[in-house]
Amino acid sequence: MADRLAPHFRRTALLITTTCLLAACSQFSSRPGATTFHNISARYNAYFMAEQDMMEAEFAMRKAFKEDYNQLLPILLPMDSLLSLPVKPQLQDAIKKASIVAEKHQNSKWLDNSYIIxxxxxLYLGEWADGLEALRYVYANGRDENDKNNALILLMRAYIVRKDYSNALGVAEYLSQQPLNKSAVKDFYLTKAYLHQQNGEYLTSVAILEETFPLLKKSIETARIHFAAAQMYDRLGQYALANKHYRSVSKNRPDYDLGFYSSMNSLQNEVVLNPKKDLSSVGFDRMLRDRKNDDLKDRIYFTMGLLAEHRKQIPEAVAYLQKGAAASKGKNLEQKAYTYLQLAxxxxxxLENFEKSKAYxxxxxxxxxxQAPEYRLVADRKRALDSFVSQYTxxxxxxxxxxxxxxxxAALDNKIDAIIEEKEKQRLAEEEKAKKALLAAQNANPQNNSPNLLSNGNERRWELYDPAQINQGKIEFKRTWGNRQLEDDWRRSSRPLRSIAGNNGNNAADSSASVAGTAASTGMKKGDPEWQEVHDLLKKNIPLTDQQFADSQKKKEDALYNLGKIYRFDLKESQRxxxxxxxxxxxxxxxQYKDEIYYLLYLSYEDNNQNKSAWKDKLLSEYPTSTYARLVSKSTDAAGSANSGNPVKEYEAVYKLYTDGNFTKALEDIEQNLPAYKGSSMEDKFALLRVFLIGKVRGKEAYSQAITEFIRLxxxxxxxxxxxxxxxxxxxxMGKR
Incomplete structure (x- = not known):
């Protein structure tokens, strides 16, 4: 019996022993054996795999991140959910593995590290609320001060990405008072420099970076941080210090593009620092001949264009930039965009060639x-130039x-005939030149007789692939033909109606001459019916009667007034x-716009300019009861009160008066506050409420005038x-009344 019970007792004893050991290794136990077990299990299992996932994901994101060397390089890699899409599985696996530590190894010293991962x-996945909560948990409940500091540094970086600079500065102020280890000091300095860089405080950012560089090892990341520091020195106008860091880029194992752009920017600074330096000795020709730079020729020409413009060599600058645009290939479309912006x-x-500027x-x-920082500004300027070119024309x-x-x-008839004759000669000469060029191209390449292909090095492309040529073609067509319907014989329909519209105002004869190019390819001769038709149509468009001249004057008056407003409000060019x-x-x-123009002139001058008060006095003396006079007379008091307040709260206060039916008081307040918010995002909202209030207080005539003023302003x-x-x-x- 005893022999049969012995195995049973052994199994029971083993079970009891195992249970005791497991109880001793509980994740909530603080015993040395338990903590050692969970430290080892967490570190070499879940946390290790989570850390490897994070390292792989960050390496892939860093490799996939496309640097834009026309922009300021960010000191740290952006936390962009789009950038993280290709590595989403690794990041999700890192979350899964890190969560295991939080769930099963609560007494492990790697718990804080797992929460940080x-x-x-x-944060990389764009789950901001959960990411920030995890980091705040480490700060509030972490057991290791170094881990808490690391979590705060990452939290600070997250605030920067969200442009919450006030909270980021608060975290930075706290961290500056904490004892940080060497690794944390480096990360903190880089993050704080990143904060000031993103906030536009370049001097503070580079000062912090100067303290950080001794802590960095040689690597491509260190090279790009040197490049970012050099760019900030460029923006501060300290070109010698910028070149010091551009030279440091080559000492820190940069990739080819980073090394190339640092060399280009350094050469550019050398020319700026030494105005007598001969551009031919800089080395641009050698760089253009280097086959490794075939894909970067557009940037070389772009830099040459910038330097030529800096030296006031405008024709040379335009020529270099046009070569740069032509040299831009598929992957360099962003560089081509910046080249077009420079040309524009x-x-x-x-050059004050507004049509070409608009086309570029x-x-x-x-x-x-x-997503480019300039996109919105360029879009706004493009819209402004659309209106500007229309009014200027x-x-x-x-x-x-x-x-x-x-x-x-008699002189007018002779002038028109001379214009037609000269333009006819030019047209025939251009046709002959085009025929010869086409024939030469066909002879040079008998296998391809298409006239619409342009050669660009070894690459051939259709002409209509170039947006600049498309827009320029549209402008040239519109200059010659105007807006045409799709119809038969469109070239002969009202040919001269737009004949002068394409002129920039520099030469009346040249503007009229554009019509003559509509003739048949056989040419016209004076006395022919077609010649006389063109002559009569040109003459018909000239304001020869008093009424026609008055109508022309009215068009010119309205367009000049609109141009002034476009300069003032859209292009932000007060002097023009x-x-x-x-x-x-x-x-x-x-x-009819005199009172409003007085007011706009008053707004356009600087406060310390004596002309400002002169236009104010003129407005008050000639139009003392106008709306603009009331706005000017109250602007000084309003500037002192409303500018120091909150426009949203001011608006809410006036709107409450409006909803309560206290229209007179609301109108008085809004006319007092409106001038103080001139140019702010709330201005038109104040002005709209003012229109409603005028309708309530001053009647239909004043209401109609207020609407018209709003549309103008x-x-x-x-x-x-x-x-x-x-x-x-x-x-x-009012008509029914």
Missing amino acids: LGKSR RIHYES YDSALAILPQ IVSTEDSLQKLARMNP AIITFERVLADFPKT YPSSIYLPRLKEMQELNSLS
Whole structure:
């Protein structure tokens, strides 16, 4: 019996022993044996695998991140959920493994580290609430001070990505008072430099980086941080210090592109620092000949264009930039967009060729990524230039027509005939030149006789693949033909109607000449019916009668007034707005916009300019009862009160008066506050409420005038469609009355 019971007793004893051991190894036990068991299990199982997943994911994201060397390189890798999509499985696995530590190894010293990985993974995936909660948990409940500091550094980085700079600064202030180990000091410095970089505080950022570089090892990451520091020194105008860091890039194992762009920027700074330096000695020609730079020629030409512009060599700058645009290949579309932007700016500011500037803005906007920092500004400027070119064309057209109208009849007929004759010669010469070029191209490449293919090195592409050429072609077509319907014989329908519209106002004869290019390829001769048809149609468009001249003057007056407002509000060019408004007053002394122009001139001058008070006095003396006079007279008091307050709260207070029926008091308050918010995002909202209040207090006539003033002052407001509907309804009601 005893022999048979012995195995049973042994099994029972083993079970009891195992149970005791498991109880001793509980995750809630603080005994040395239990904590050692859970430390080893957590570190070399779940946490190890989570850490490996995170390292693989970050390596892949860093490799996939596309650097834009035209922009300021971020000091730290952005936490972008789109960037993390390819590595989502690794990040989710890291969350799963880190959660095991939290669930089964509560007494492990790796618990805080696992929560940090869990929080970091969720931040990369865009799960901000859960990620921030995990990091805050470590700070509140962590057992190791180093882990708590690491969690706070990561939390600070998350705040920066969310542009919550006030909370990020609060965390930074706390961390600056804590004792940090060497690794944490490096991470903290980099994160704080990143904070100031993203907040536009470049001087503070580079000062922190200067303290950080001794802590960094040689690596490509260190190289790109040197590049970011150099870029910030560039923006601060400290080109010698920038070059010091550009040179440090090559000492830290950069990839080819990073090394190339650092060399390019360094060469650019050398030329700026040494104005007498000969561009031919810089080495651009050698870089263009280097086959390794075949894909980077666009950037070389772009830099050459910038330097030529810096030296006021505008034609050379345009030529280099055009070569850069032509050299841009598939993967360099972003560089092509920046080249187009540079060309657009030069044509606008230096050459004042507004149509070409608009065409380049159109081309840049077509290929510029929507997430680019400049996209919204470029889109706004493109819309402004659309309106600007339209109004500018009207002014230049009417100027040209009026110059022709002032000529005596015989001289005018001779002028028109001379224009037609000269343009006919040019057209025939261009046709002959085009035929010869086509024949030469066919002889050079007999296997491909297509005239629409352009050669670009070894690459051939259709002409219509180039957005700049498309837009330029549209402009040239519209200049010659105007807006045409799709119909038979479209070239002969109202040919001269747009003949002068393509002119920029510099030469009336040139504008009229564009019509002559519509003739048949056989050519026209004076006395032919077709010649006389073109002559008569050109002459018909010239304002020869008093009424036609008055209509032309009215078009010119309205267009100049609109140009001034576009300069003032859309293009933010106060000086050009002042010149344009003063031209309206000089050319049209009885203009209907006089009181508003006085007000806009008052707004356009700086506060310390004596002309500001002069236009205010002129407005108050000539139009003392106008709306603009009331706005000006109250602007000083409003600037002192409302500017120091909250516009949202001010609006809510006035709107409450409106809803309570206290219309008179609400109107007084809004007319006092409105000038203080000139140029703010709330301005048109205040102005809209003012229109409603005027309708309640001052009657239909004043209400109609207020609507008209709103439409003039806020042409791009989101409330404009509503105001136009109100204007139509008000007109109908006044008509019935």
